[in-house]
Structures are given as structure tokens and as C-alpha cells.
Amino acid sequence: MIVVSHRGPVSFQRADDGTFTARRGAGGVVSALDPLLRGRDDATWIAAAIGDDDRAAVQADAVSVPGLAVELLALDPETHRLHYDVISNQILWFCFHGLFDSAREPVFDAALHEAWDAYRAINRAFAEAVAATAAPGDVVLVQDLQLLLVAGYLAELRPDVAVTHFTHTPFGSPSELAMLPDAVTAEIFASLTAAPAGFHTEHWVHAFRLCLHERGNGDGADAFATTFGPDAPSLRDVAGGDAAATAGASLAERVGDRRCIVRTDRLELSKNIVRGFLAFEELLTTRPAWREQVSFVAMLNPSRESLATYRDYRSEVETVAARINDRFGRGDWEPVVVDTRDDFPRSVAALQRADVLLVNPVRDGLNLVAMEGPLLNERDAVLCLSREAGAFDLLREHAVEVQPFDVSQTAAALDAALAMDTDERAARAIGLRTAALAHPADRWLDDLVHRARPARTAD
Amino acid sequence: MIVVSHRGPVSFQRADDGTFTARRGAGGVVSALDPLLRGRDDATWIAAAIGDDDRAAVQADAVSVPGLAVELLALDPETHRLHYDVISNQILWFCFHGLFDSAREPVFDAALHEAWDAYRAINRAFAEAVAATAAPGDVVLVQDLQLLLVAGYLAELRPDVAVTHFTHTPFGSPSELAMLPDAVTAEIFASLTAAPAGFHTEHWVHAFRLCLHERGNGDGADAFATTFGPDAPSLRDVAGGDAAATAGASLAERVGDRRCIVRTDRLELSKNIVRGFLAFEELLTTRPAWREQVSFVAMLNPSRESLATYRDYRSEVETVAARINDRFGRGDWEPVVVDTRDDFPRSVAALQRADVLLVNPVRDGLNLVAMEGPLLNERDAVLCLSREAGAFDLLREHAVEVQPFDVSQTAAALDAALAMDTDERAARAIGLRTAALAHPADRWLDDLVHRARPARTAD
Numbered sequence: 001m002i003v004v005s006h007r008g009p010v011s012f013q014r015a016d017d018g019t020f021t022a023r024r025g026a027g028g029v030v031s032a033l034d035p036l037l038r039g040r041d042d043a044t045w046i047a048a049a050i051g052d053d054d055r056a057a058v059q060a061d062a063v064s065v066p067g068l069a070v071e072l073l074a075l076d077p078e079t080h081r082l083h084y085d086v087i088s089n090q091i092l093w094f095c096f097h098g099l100f101d102s103a104r105e106p107v108f109d110a111a112l113h114e115a116w117d118a119y120r121a122i123n124r125a126f127a128e129a130v131a132a133t134a135a136p137g138d139v140v141l142v143q144d145l146q147l148l149l150v151a152g153y154l155a156e157l158r159p160d161v162a163v164t165h166f167t168h169t170p171f172g173s174p175s176e177l178a179m180l181p182d183a184v185t186a187e188i189f190a191s192l193t194a195a196p197a198g199f200h201t202e203h204w205v206h207a208f209r210l211c212l213h214e215r216g217n218g219d220g221a222d223a224f225a226t227t228f229g230p231d232a233p234s235l236r237d238v239a240g241g242d243a244a245a246t247a248g249a250s251l252a253e254r255v256g257d258r259r260c261i262v263r264t265d266r267l268e269l270s271k272n273i274v275r276g277f278l279a280f281e282e283l284l285t286t287r288p289a290w291r292e293q294v295s296f297v298a299m300l301n302p303s304r305e306s307l308a309t310y311r312d313y314r315s316e317v318e319t320v321a322a323r324i325n326d327r328f329g330r331g332d333w334e335p336v337v338v339d340t341r342d343d344f345p346r347s348v349a350a351l352q353r354a355d356v357l358l359v360n361p362v363r364d365g366l367n368l369v370a371m372e373g374p375l376l377n378e379r380d381a382v383l384c385l386s387r388e389a390g391a392f393d394l395l396r397e398h399a400v401e402v403q404p405f406d407v408s409q410t411a412a413a414l415d416a417a418l419a420m421d422t423d424e425r426a427a428r429a430i431g432l433r434t435a436a437l438a439h440p441a442d443r444w445l446d447d448l449v450h451r452a453r454p455a456r457t458a459d
Numbered sequence: 460m461i462v463v464s465h466r467g468p469v470s471f472q473r474a475d476d477g478t479f480t481a482r483r484g485a486g487g488v489v490s491a492l493d494p495l496l497r498g499r500d501d502a503t504w505i506a507a508a509i510g511d512d513d514r515a516a517v518q519a520d521a522v523s524v525p526g527l528a529v530e531l532l533a534l535d536p537e538t539h540r541l542h543y544d545v546i547s548n549q550i551l552w553f554c555f556h557g558l559f560d561s562a563r564e565p566v567f568d569a570a571l572h573e574a575w576d577a578y579r580a581i582n583r584a585f586a587e588a589v590a591a592t593a594a595p596g597d598v599v600l601v602q603d604l605q606l607l608l609v610a611g612y613l614a615e616l617r618p619d620v621a622v623t624h625f626t627h628t629p630f631g632s633p634s635e636l637a638m639l640p641d642a643v644t645a646e647i648f649a650s651l652t653a654a655p656a657g658f659h660t661e662h663w664v665h666a667f668r669l670c671l672h673e674r675g676n677g678d679g680a681d682a683f684a685t686t687f688g689p690d691a692p693s694l695r696d697v698a699g700g701d702a703a704a705t706a707g708a709s710l711a712e713r714v715g716d717r718r719c720i721v722r723t724d725r726l727e728l729s730k731n732i733v734r735g736f737l738a739f740e741e742l743l744t745t746r747p748a749w750r751e752q753v754s755f756v757a758m759l760n761p762s763r764e765s766l767a768t769y770r771d772y773r774s775e776v777e778t779v780a781a782r783i784n785d786r787f788g789r790g791d792w793e794p795v796v797v798d799t800r801d802d803f804p805r806s807v808a809a810l811q812r813a814d815v816l817l818v819n820p821v822r823d824g825l826n827l828v829a830m831e832g833p834l835l836n837e838r839d840a841v842l843c844l845s846r847e848a849g850a851f852d853l854l855r856e857h858a859v860e861v862q863p864f865d866v867s868q869t870a871a872a873l874d875a876a877l878a879m880d881t882d883e884r885a886a887r888a889i890g891l892r893t894a895a896l897a898h899p900a901d902r903w904l905d906d907l908v909h910r911a912r913p914a915r916t917a918d
Contacts, residue, residue, distance in 0.1 A: 098561055098634055099561055101560035102557055103729070103731070104733070106864055107737060107866055108864055108865040108868070109741055109867055110744075110866075110867050113867050173632050173633065174669075175634070178847075180864070181865045181868060182862060182868075210633075272562070278566060285569075286569065362562065403641060405561075405639070405640075406640045406641075407566055407567055407568040408567060408568055408572050408640075409640060
């Protein structure tokens with residue numbers, strides 16, 4: 001088995017004496033895959049070298065990971081930047097999450113077409129690395145939107161290996177895909193129909209099929225849904241650790257014995273943080289009985305701050321929070337508590353302490369927080385969950401539904417959650433925990449393996 | 460027959476002595492309908508009183524129009540403002556044109572829900588005015604996105620009259636409609652399926668049906684396409700008038716004997732003006748032979764300047780144009796000529812003078828300029844036309860196709876248009892003129908009448 005993902009399980013740091021220290025790689029895909037693959041001697045993980053130190057480790061032949069066959073690809077830095085920062089993060093991410101401000105973005109000019117060429121080249125490099133490594137008949141599991149073209153290239157390079165592509169994000173609507181150049185969408189769909197295409201839930205399978213249908217290619221596609229919940233043991237380790245205890249004590253001091261609405265998110269446009277605060281403001285305005293009774297605790301990890309649109313969004317988030325605190329705060333009551341340190345134990349402590357968990361993305365492939373929260377929480381927190389999150393398909397009967405663009409509806413959902421009686425909270429909490437544990441990652445990986453088949457392009 | 464539209468055929472101005480002068484109403488719907496209805500004694504036109512003077516004319520019983528039975532509704536100014544400025548122009552227009560910057564807009568808070576109540580109330584007032592005026596069995600033709608709910612209300616109030624609704628804009632995609640609150644979309648779809656729903660082209664019929672399909676209501680809807688081209692005689696009047704001649708002479712002085720790419724548009728986000736300039740910049744960059752040979756003449760009428768997003772867009776347009784002129788301008792060659800006076804004869808003169816006409820909206824219900832241009836033009840201008848404009852369905856075989864988000868593709872389309880040989884230009888120009896004349900407005904009106912049937916809601 002070969003797993004192919006953009007980020008790998010390790011990242012290297014070079015010391016002054018030329019030796020390399022391995023650290024665990026970042027990101028949700030890595031967290032899910034690492035415990036499954038470690039110790040398996042039938043698996044190879046191919047990923048990109050991230051940054052100069054990783055590239056140096058490749059050149060020094062220093063990439064070795066205990067219990068795991070890892071191959072890092074040393075890619076041309078500028079080509080890799082165009083592939084990742086420009087196409088993956090600013091084009092495909094925005095397209096699949098429906099985030100384009102279409103009067104202004106995207107602008108597919110010569111520079112962006114060149115970036116697409118770079119995206120192609122990196123995907124090609126991954127496919128060639130797979131082709132060079134795979135034994136006849138191997139299973140190749142390609143991960144996520146950085147590698148959309150790999151399945152298609154493998155159809156040419158290695159028609160003997162069995163391939164699955166899995167997309168961890170949402171999939172866009174026909175009108176969103178139509179904003180990409182014709183050649184770009186043609187290549188994406190050619191590759192995603194070359195091998196079975198997996199998504200977290202039926203919602204995105206449907207979105208994918210709808211695009212194919214609008215392209216006059218409705219029938220043939222082999223698309224399926226399979227997903228995974230959090231890694232409960234490792235969550236429990238963090239929850240039981242000193243850092244979470246310290247963070248919990250500090251939070252308790254800040255909010256006292258008030259109720260807490262909690263959110264923990266990357267500071268990411270799709271997470272819909274501003275509308276969440278506006279819903280809390282409407283709650284305080286229209287249901288004044290909650291004033292001084294409830295604080296909104298937002299643990300927000302800064303993200304992609306090299307991009308102006310993310311910096312702008314962060315400042316919008318902070319401005320709205322400050323305005324609400326100015327308007328309503330009194331005595332020792334801080335209505336909105338915003339913490340933008342990147343500190344996982346602190347997020348865990350907030351999830352333990354929550355009375356209500358707000359997860360209201362405008363669109364989200366799955367959203368693991370919606371499942372981590374119920375596993376960590378100690379107060380039968382009510383989950384207010386966006387219908388546009390993939391996790392909604394799994395948790396809908398135990399959550400309070402949120403329409404993420406409708407701030408008044410979100411305020412009503414928060415009100416219902418805060419007012420919910422103890423028995424119903426307890427019953428829902430059991431339902432949420434059960435559902436969160438019902439999708440072990442090893443079954444997800446098995447699904448990808450069993451679905452795999454030789455890649456074939458239409459032509 | 461009763462025609463119901465937001466803007467009517469006249470607008471009044473009150474003099475100091477209390478008398479009223481009628482002026483022709485503004486907008487494309489009025490231009491199409493006025494010549495068809497004037498002189499018909501079987502037709503009544505119901506529209507809103509726009510502004511204080513119109514309302515005063517209603518109160519003074521001074522609304523009388525030669526050859527036309529007109530009823531203006533004096534609406535509560537604040538309710539009307541919320542209906543028109545907020546819901547029609549900032550919500551429905553943005554939704555149907557796919558213009559929401561979804562991380563930020565829409566924010567359906569209490570104020571916006573209240574604006575929706577106002578939209579409802581105004582639609583109700585229109586429906587009640589129709590109900591009070593209509594004779595048994597009358598045909599009622601409801602126009603456009605300001606009045607989406609009228610057909611549904613008529614199903615209750617006057618199940619005996621025959622109704623058609625016609626939408627002059629595009630229709631949104633399922634994911635775009637899903638950004639509106641559930642009650643809002645439910646009311647819109649209930650009304651638009653209560654009576655036959657007309658759109659300019661099959662493209663929007665398909666978009667409408669796709670939404671219904673995604674709502675699990677694919678079959679029943681009675682939706683159809685019918686459209687109208689420009690009013691050729693009145694265009695010819697303007698084209699032959701002194702004002703157009705003067706504007707033409709002044710334009711000739713400014714551009715000399717260079718080739719002209721022309722666009723004439725409202726300064727509207729959906730018109731995609733910035734990407735048009737960027738495509739011209741890429742043309743000059745990548746095909747330097749066109750430098751000094753071609754000017755881009757943009758006649759842009761300022762629009763909705765009370766909204767910050769339109770003011771911002773205007774400044775982006777002017778900034779890009781200035782940058783291109785700074786970068787490429789030399790001697791007496793002004794690469795981009797921008798004129799933002801609201802002056803129709805000036806636009807007509809530019810359309811007469813064009814060698815290439817660029818119509819590249821990100822989305823447009825029809826786009827009359829794409830048909831007016833060929834009728835006015837004197838140089839067999841090549842039409843570069845966005846596939847996202849309704850007019851593309853009618854003109855595609857004679858136009859050069861534009862993917863409006865793909866600036867490089869647009870630059871290539873402009874290049875192909877400029878380089879096209881005389882014979883092909885002439886043949887295409889004939890095709891465009893023929894197609895532009897093939898959709899007389901009276902046939903469109905007949906279609907609406909013949910489709911009309913009693914409105915019925917599903918419940």
C-alpha cells in the first residue's frame with residue numbers, strides 16, 4: 001500500500017552540526033493516517049518535503065522514521081509555492097468552499113495559468129514517485145485537493161496499480177467549478193473519474209455527481225462516502241495532561257461559573273466566525289435574560305496569515321468581538337473571550353468546559369471539532385452544528401441545526417441550546433459521543449483500500 | 460391584461476405651482492414594455508410610485524398617461540426602501556447573479572429579516588392592487604425580482620385570473636439560493652411554482668429547475684424561456700440624432716483612426732469590468748504588436764452609488780484603467796478611455812464606432828448591449844460575448860466565446876476578434892444582426908399572455 005499526501009508524517013529540523021531532528025507533521029490528514037500506518041511493514045508514505053530543512057534531509061538521505069517507510073519529495077521551491085500557496089490554498093480551497101467573491105476573484109491571468117502549470121508539475125512529480133515505488137498491483141491511496149491530478153497521471157504511468165482518491169474538503173457546485181478555466185476543470189474531472197473518488201459524506205458525493213451531471217457525464221463515476229472520527233485515545237491523553245488542566249483553570253478564572261458557548265477553529269474564512277459572534281450579539285439583544293449569564297469563548301488559531309484576505313478576516317473577527325464587549329460588557333463579565341494563540345491543550349480545555357459548542361461553517365468537508373467536542377466535554381454540551389458541515393450528515397439527530405448565513409436562526413439555535421433541559425442534553429450527549437466513535441479511522445482506510453481499482457481515463 | 464412591474468412607464472415631477480410633469484420611467488423593462496402597451500385600451504400597468512413627487516401625484520390624483528391606463532402605488536417610504544434598496548438590490552440581485560462574498564455576505568440578522576417582511580408587504584400591496592383592478596379572467600403579467608411573491612399571493616386573492624411571472628435577471632444556483640433563510644426560499648419557490656415562470660433563455664430555466672430538483676420538487680414546475688431583442692426603431696432614432704453625431708466626433712478625435720474595443724455598461728459588479736481591462740492589459744503584454752494600434756473605450760454609467768460595494772468597485776475600475784494607461788500610454792495613444800457620464804447617445808456613438816465589442820459579464824439575465832451593438836455598429840464589429848450572459852444562447856454561433864473569469868482566455872478572444880479577416884467579420888455581423896432582430900418584444904409579450912394560467916400554490 002502506498003499513501004500519497006501533500007504533508008507527510010514528519011518534518012525535519014537541521015541543527016548547526018548538520019544532524020536532523022524529526023518532528024511530527026502537521027494537519028488533520030496526518031493525524032488520522034499516522035497511527036494507522038505506523039508499524040505496518042506493507043505501507044509506504046509519499047509526501048512533499050516542506051521547506052529547506054526537509055529538502056536538506058532528503059539530500060542528506062536522512063529521512064528515516066521508526067516503523068514507517070517514508071519518502072519525501074524534494075520539489076523545486078518556486079514550483080511548489082505556486083502549487084501549494086496559490087493553486088491549492090487560494091484557488092481550489094476557495095472554489096470547493098464556495099468562498100470566491102466572484103466580482104473580484106478568481107482572476108485567471110497569465111500568472112495564474114502558470115501557477116496551474118506548477119500544480120500540474122507537482123502532481124506529475126508525485127505520480128512519478130508512486131510509479132517508481134509501487135510494486136505490481138499495489139494499492140495507492142491519494143489524499144486531498146493538493147493532489148487532484150495524480151489518479152489521472154497514474155492511469156497513464158501505472159495502469160496496473162489500484163488507485164483511490166480521497167478529498168478531505170467539500171466539493172464545489174457546478175457554478176463554482178465553472179469559474180475555473182475549461183482546461184483546469186477538464187483535467188480535474190478527468191482525474192477524479194479515472195479512479196474511485198471518496199468524500200467524507202454523501203453531501204459531497206452528491207455535489208461531485210451534480211457537477212458531472214451538468215458536464216453531461218452523470219453516470220459512469222465511481223464516487224463514494226466514507227469518513228473517520230477523532231482519535232479518541234490521543235485526545236484523552238491531551239485532556240488528561242497538565243497543559244489542559246492549566247488552561248482549564250485559567251479559563252475558569254476568566255469566565256467564572258457562567259455558561260460558556262465555545263468554538264475552537266482555525267481563523268479561516270469558511271469557519272464563519274464573524275456571523276457566530278453576530279448571532280451571540282443578537283442573542284444578547286433579543287433575549288436580555290442571558291446577559292451576564294453566558295460568555296462566548298472563541299479559541300482561534302491564526303491561519304494563512306501571509307494572505308491579505310486572512311489578515312483582513314482576522315481583523316474583522318477581532319473588531320466584532322471588541323464591539324460586542326464594548327456594548328454589553330459590565331463588571332467582571334467579558335461577553336466574548338477571544339484567544340488567538342495556537343495552543344491545542346487550551347482548545348481541549350475549552351471543549352471540556354463548554355455548555356454549548358458552536359460549529360457554524362459556511363461549508364466544511366467534515367469538521368472534526370464537532371466530534372472531538374462531545375468526546376472531551378464534561379457538561380453534556382449541546383452541539384449547534386451547521387448543515388453545511390459534512391459532520392452534519394453524521395450528527396444531525398443529536399445536534400441543533402444551524403443555517404450558517406442566517407444569524408437570527410443561529411441566535412435562536414444558541415438560545416434553544418442554552419435553555420435545553422438536563423435530560424435532553426444528556427440524551428443528546430450520549431448520541432453525539434456514540435456517533436463520534438462510530439467512524440474509526442482504520443475502517444475508513446480499509447474502505448479506501450477496498451474501493452481501489454486500476455485508474456483509467458475516458459480517452 | 461394587467462402588467463405589474465416595480466418601475467412604471469412614467470415618473471412625475473412636481474412644480475412649485477403644484478402641477479405635475481410626467482417623464483418617461485427608467486430601466487430596460489420599461490423600455491421594452493412601453494411601446495407595446497401604449498395605445499392598447501385593454502391594458503393596465505400597475506407600478507410603484509418612486510419618490511415623493513410620484514406619491515404626491517398619486518395623492519393629487521394626477522397620474523394620467525396618454526394612451527395608457529397606469530396605476531401607481533403610493534407605498535410607505537421606509538417599507539419601500541427596505542423592499543427595493545435592501546432585499547431587491549442587495550440580496551436578490553446578488554443571490555441570482557452569484558455575487559455574494561460568502562465569508563461576509565449575506566448576514567441575515569434581525570434587521571435583514573425585517574427587510575424581508577417589508578419585501579413581503581410590498582409584494583402583498585401589489586397583489587392587492589391587482590386583485591382590486593382585475594376583471595374576472597384577466598391576464599396578469601408580473602415582472603422581475605422585485606415582485607417574486609406576487610404570483611403566490613394572487614393564488615389566494617384571485618384564483619380566477621391567469622398569471623405569468625417573468626424574471627429578467629439570471630436565476631441562482633442551488634448553493635446560492637441555500638444562502639437565504641429557509642422561509643425566504645420556501646416563499647420564493649412557492650410563488651414561482653404557483654404560476655408559469657418565464658426566463659430570458661433556457662440557461663436560467665435550467666438553473667431554476669436545478670434548484671427545484673435539489674429541493675425534491677423537480678417535476679411539476681411550469682417554466683419556460685422567451686425573450687426580446689432591442690427596439691430597433693428607437694435605437695435608430697438615437698443613432699441618427701445630433702447628440703450621437705457629436706459624441707461620435709468627439710470619440711473620433713480621442714482615438715484617431717485606431718481600432719476600438721468598446722464596452723458600454725452600467726458600473727455594476729456583475730458586468731466584470733475590471734477583468735475586461737486586465738484582459739486588455741494581457742493582450743498588450745503578450746501581443747505587443749497591438750500597442751498603439753488599439754484603444755479600449757469603456758462607456759460606464761455609475762450605478763447604485765449609495766452602496767459602498769459599488770463605490771469600491773468603481774474605484775477599482777478606475778484604478779486599473781489608470782494603471783494600464785500609466786504602463787502603456789505613449790504619445791497621443793490613450794490605451795483605455797473611460798467615460799463615466801450617464802449619456803446614452805455617447806454609448807450609441809461608441810457602439811457605432813466599435814471594431815470589437817466586449818460583453819463579458821460574470822452572469823447576466825440577457826444583456827441587451829450584445830444585441831444593440833450589432834444593430835448600431837458600422838464596422839462589422841466582432842462580438843466577444845460571455846457564455847454566462849443569457850444572450851449567449853441566442854448569439855453563440857456568431858460571437859467569439861468568453862469565459863468571464865479567465866482573463867487569458869478573454870485576451871485571446873480579443874486577439875482573435877481584432878485579427879479576424881474582413882469576410883468572416885462581415886458574415887458574423889450579418890448573423891448577429893439577424894439574431895438581434897429575431898426576437899421582437901411583441902412576440903415576447905404574446906408568449907407571456909399565452910402561457911398565463913390561474914395561480915395555484917402547492918398546499
